[in-house]
Amino acid sequence: MEVGRRTFMKGLIAAGSILAGIKSIKSMPSIFSLVENQIQGQEKIKMVHTLCLGCNVRCGIRVCVDAATERILKAEGNPYHPNNTGWEPIPYDTPVKESLKHVGPICLKGQNFVVDHVYDPFRIRVPLKRMGPRGSMKWKPIDWEQLITEVVDGGDLFGEGYVEGFRDIRNFEVAANPEVLDKEFAVKANQVVLLRGRGQPGRIEFLRDRWLSLLGSPNFIAHDAVCANGVQTAHKYMTLIGAGKYEGQDRVVTSDDYVDQMRVDLKHAKFIIAFGDPYSAGQPAITPAGRILARRIAENELKLVHVAPEAGNVFVNATKWIPIKPGTDGALLMGMIRWIIENERYNKIFLENTHEKAAKNDGETAWTNATHLVIMDENHPHDRKCLRDTDLGLGTAGKYVVIEKGTTEAKVFDTVEHGELFYDGYVTNAVTGAKIKVKSSLSLLKEKAFEKTLEEWAEVCGISVEDIKWLASEFTGYGKSAGILVYRVFGSQPNGVYAIMALVSLHMLIGNINWKGGYLKTADFPWTRGIYDLTSFPGKVTPKKAKISREGFKYEDTLEYANKSAEQKYPARKPWFPKSYGGLWTEVFESMRDKYPYACKILITYFGNPIYVLPGGHRYIDVLKDRDKVPLHIAIDTTISETSMYADYIVPDVTGVEGSYGIMNPYPPNLARWVGVRVPAIEPLTQKTSDGRPICAETFAIDTLKKLGLTESLKIKKPDGTFTNPIGRAEDYYLRAIVNLAKNAEICVKPTDEDIAFVEENYPVSFVSYAKSILSSEEWKKVCFIIGRGGVFESIEAGFHPRGIHKYGKNNMFKFWVEDFGTLKNSLTGKKFWGTAQYIPIQTMKGLLLDELDAAYKYTLISYKAPFHTQSRTIAYRWALEVLPENTVEISEEDADREELETGDLVKVISASHPEGVVGRVQVTKRLRPGVIAIMFHYGHWAHGSEDYEVDGRVFKGDLKRRKGIWVNKLARVDPDTKAPVVDPISGASTTGSYRVNLVKI
Known part of the structure; x- marks a missing residue:
């Protein structure tokens, strides 16, 4: 008997074979009721609802702690949290005692996190100072007060000469580098640089806005370049309403208003195209998405198409797998755009709306600039800018201009409701009679989509033309209930920004923005203001804005540009990325190496390992070892990593279950307002200061500021305008943030005695006692209500209006033509970028095609x-390593036959930039497109517990299991123009694959 797919999937779900497909999360008993006899009664176990930090999906967890030993036993999913319940949590007002009867799933990362991250045998718990040269792995413990004195006051700290401390660098009068930047933009204080790894809202605001800004530095550089920078850059500038700008909105915008990420509503969409494997290894990830997808696909509610060179785990549930050539995702999307325009399958009513009032009249909350005219005349001073009323003598406000629907007459955009979508012609200045060549935004996108036939687009992608037609037809066949999902995938390729623009443009074409089943943003409750104003404090400093990474600042505003002759303005010494979302770690290291645009004096690495995670990160080991390039390096870390091994000092940090506080919503889509809260589940294991505070990132920040005499700036503003006592420990800040959250989250009902008792009996004693000492009784009750549930979570129904409009949608203009990109010049060539989505082959900063440069290499690496x-x-x-002790060189069956390779064979993988190659074992697979080599990340460490190190003469032997496998980043392609690893020319995003390699059998 043949079993149909639907019957098979239903059987798996009913049997509980797929964790993500459990039918009813609410009916599952907690582990405590299952094994109560074995653990001698539930009262012996403490339970804390907090947030996982096994990855960054931000699921809830219930940490189970042995009351006698205070040691973590395990974790469960928090049934209040949407991510742990397939977005169907128990009601928020469920009493906490009742909630213990329910449990949600968590993934393997969550279980590993609560045990192995905390109890890692290589965990650093005391402050360390290097004893030998950087990288020698020889350390000695250092007294906390002595460490603070040394890093603040500087001195001959290592017998190697004078080292400037924070006090020396906190100078607002001396220019950082007067040859490149005026001191209006960069002073000596800018030379403190912090590289932020895993960021958690709450901690980010404290460390960036309170600590680093008081030091006077803008250089709080996140890790986005190796994460979602390409996605964020495209979304930001396609939705941006600048401070004080008018884009047709009804409201007044006082600060930059944009959305940096949106995603398809997987709970209600009927057709989803998933690039890569975001439902398994990215975001929204397996815990929330796996259950939702498995059930919906089994019930024939959803078609899911998987587009990737390698069939990821999402393939198990997918309707279809399309094995595309690496790096050509944008070409597929442009082909879909062509088919949709050619067949008029776009949402004409939505696209014709010219401003917000027109959109509202049609039942929409967002609108586009599809009809807005763009000047396309190289001789016009405003070439590639959107046409304004001032260009035509129609007004003085600088408003956009459209061609009124059904006419050829140019009108100011907010004087008409609907405009012509496809216009290519001239308009006339009403005063001078001069004609100006213009095209509508959608016409400019159409031009790029029509540069190739569908057959040509298919050839670029290496797929069937019928696949493009089918995808476009299906995508436009479900009204607003369709979408495309990418976590970062092609956003982290050198053509990533334009590919993401194509993705967003497709959602705009079907008009599904802010609709149930469509393209949604996140939603949350604010917490920086409420009862306490965490953003206002005495002595607040606004750092000078030019960052060492050359992000967010125009080359044309530098003294380097100003001092060059007109004929020699370009190239800049290094590329600048004024429209990048930011987080350009590669560029930081390049800048530190060349002291351009200025030098780094103090480097702080926090919760990150850039040497390991950066493509080509090994190229920067010499930078970290060079005391001239990096005079002082302070690492805030839990272990000695491939980066912190080159530090001068290591400040031990707490882990997520000890006090790495966070107040954060999950990543989009958020169907309603969801904010998880992370608080300690156990007492911190790091050494304590002489006054009893756990050493961690916040303690280091607080004590350095106090040593600098900035104690007054650690105060928090109260409702009456007075200030609290100075912040002395992390809880002083975060507990008041939770008080603010309680005020702003109106769904918080009146706390009961049970809520308070649950927290006071289960949460760490020091946390509870300190909280009660600084908060009023009423504040503490409200805090207990929230942290006892692990956050604040609305029901899905509360997130939508009856018609299906998302209450918390982004009510902005979405832009097909992005003027910020279309007028932006490449700082190496002086040529302008393009302003709509387009497909460009993977290339260098100056436009050299990598496929041509590396034509001698047969395979594309992902x-x-x-x-x-x-x-x-x-x-x-540990459990992850039991599942897979090491990674492999994955190769298709076809390629393996040609190379005469079998699973288990040793091969060397070589690239143009790393001809020495890396060695690994072959894994032959059916899941890979021929011509592609795949290597999983995560492996091939040479520190992080894999290497011996010495503390005070005692040698700690490394665990060789942690050294196994291949470090794939060593193969990264270097740009021959910049001599740095290849990045996206607009965003600066690092390239994590899609470059060519060869195999050599050993």
Whole structure:
């Protein structure tokens, strides 16, 4: 008997074979009721609802702690949290005692996190100072007060000469580098640089806005370049309403208003195209998405198409797998755009709306600039800018201009409701009679989509033309209930920004923005203001804005540009990225190496391992070892990583279950307002200061500021305008943030005695006692209500209006033509970028095609994440290593036959930039497109517990299991123009694959 797919999937779900497909999360008993006899009664176990940090999906967890030993036993999913319940949590007002009867799933990363991250045998718990040269792995413990004195006051700290401390660098009068930047933009204080790894809202605001800004530095550089920078850059500028700008909106915008990420509503969409494997290894990830998808596909509610060179785990549930050539995702999307325009399958009513009032009249909350005219005349001073009323003598406000629907007459955009979508012609200045060549935004996108036939687009992608037609037809066949999902995938390729623009443009074409089943943003409750104003404090400093990474600042505003002759303005010494979302770690290291645009004096690395996670990160080891390039390096870390091994000092940090506080919503889509809260589940294991505070990132920040005499700036503003006592420990800040959250989250009902008792009996004693000492009784009750549930979570129904409009949607203009890109010049060539989505082959900063440069290399390399690992730190996850002790060189059956390779053979993988190659074992697979080599990330460590190190003469032997496998980043392609690893020319995003390699059998 043949079993149909639907019957098979239903059987798996009914049997509980797929964890993500459990039928009813609410009916599952907690582990405590199952094994109560074995643990001698539930009262012996403490339970804390908090947030996972096994990766960055931000699921809830219930940490189970042995009351006698205070040691973590395990974790469960928090049934209040949407991510742990397939977005169907128990009602928020469910009493906490009742909630213990329910449990949600968590993935393997969550279980590993609560045990192996905390109890890692290579965990650093005391402050360390290097004893030998950087990288020698020889350390000695250092007294906390002595460490603070040394890094603040500087001195001959290592017998190697004078080292400037924070006090020396905190100078607002001396220019950082007067040859490149005026001191209006960069002073000596800018030379403190912090590289932020895993960021958690709450901690980010404290460390960036309170600590680093008081030091006077803008250089709080996140890790986005190796994460979602390409996605964020495209979304930001396609939705941006600048401070004080008018884009047709009804409201007044006082600060930049944009959305940096949106995603398809997987709970209600009927057709989803998933690029890569975001439902397994990215975001929304397996815990929330796996259950939702498995059930919906089994019930024939959803078609899911998987587009990737390698069939990821999402393939198990997918309707279809399309094995595309690496790096050509944008070409597929442009082909879909062509088919949709050619067949008029776009949402004409939505696209014709010219401003917000027109959109509202049609039942929409967002609108586009599809009809807005763009000047396309190289001789016009405003070439590639959107046409304004001032260009035609129609007004003085600088408003956009459209061709009124059904006419050829140019009108100011907010004087008409609907405009012509496809216009290519001239308009006339009403005063001078001069004609100006213009095209509508949608016409400019059409031009790029029509540069190739569908057959040509298919050839670029290496897929069937019928696949493009089918995808476009299906995508436009479900009204607003369709979408495309990408976590980062092609956003982290050198053509990533334009590919993401194509993705967003497709959602705009079907008009599904802010609709149930469509394209949604996140939603949350604010917490920086409410009862306490965490953003206002005495002595607040606004740092000078030019960052060392050359992000967010125009080359044309530098003294380097100003001092060059007109004929020699370009190239800049290094590329600048004024429209990047930011987080350009590669550029930081390049800048530190060449002291351009200025030098780094103090480097702080926090919760990150850039040497390991950066493509080509090994190229920067020499930078970290060079005391001239990096005079002082302070690492805030939990272990000695491939980066912190080159530090001068290591400040031990707490882990997520000890006090790495966070107040954060999950990533989009959020169907309603969801904010998880992370608080300690156990007492911190790091050494304490002489006054009893756990040493961690916040303690380091607080004590350095106090040593600098900035104690007054650590105060928090109260409702009456007075200030609290100075912040002395992390809880002083975060507990008041939770008080604010309670005020702003109106769904918080009146706390009961049970809520308070649950927290006071289960949560760490020091946390509870300190909280009660600084908060009023009423504040504490409200805090207990929230942290006892792990956050604040609305029901899905509360997130939508009856017609299906998302209450918390982004009510902005979405832009097909992005003027910010279309007028932006490449700082190396002086040529302008293009302003709509387009497909460009993978290339260097100056436009050299990598496929042509590397034509002698037969294979295209891709790398990917595993569902049981995340980034660099999870090599400590024992159970993950039991699942897969090492990664492999994955190759298709066809290629393996041609190369005469079998699973288990040793091969060397070589690239143009790393001819020495890396060695690994072959894994022959059916899941890979021929011509592609795949290597999983996470493996091939040479620190992080894999290497011996010495503390005070005692040698700690490394665990060789952590050294196994291949470090794929060593193969990264270097740009011959910049001599740095290849990046996206607009965003600066690092390239994690899609470059060419060869195989050599050993």
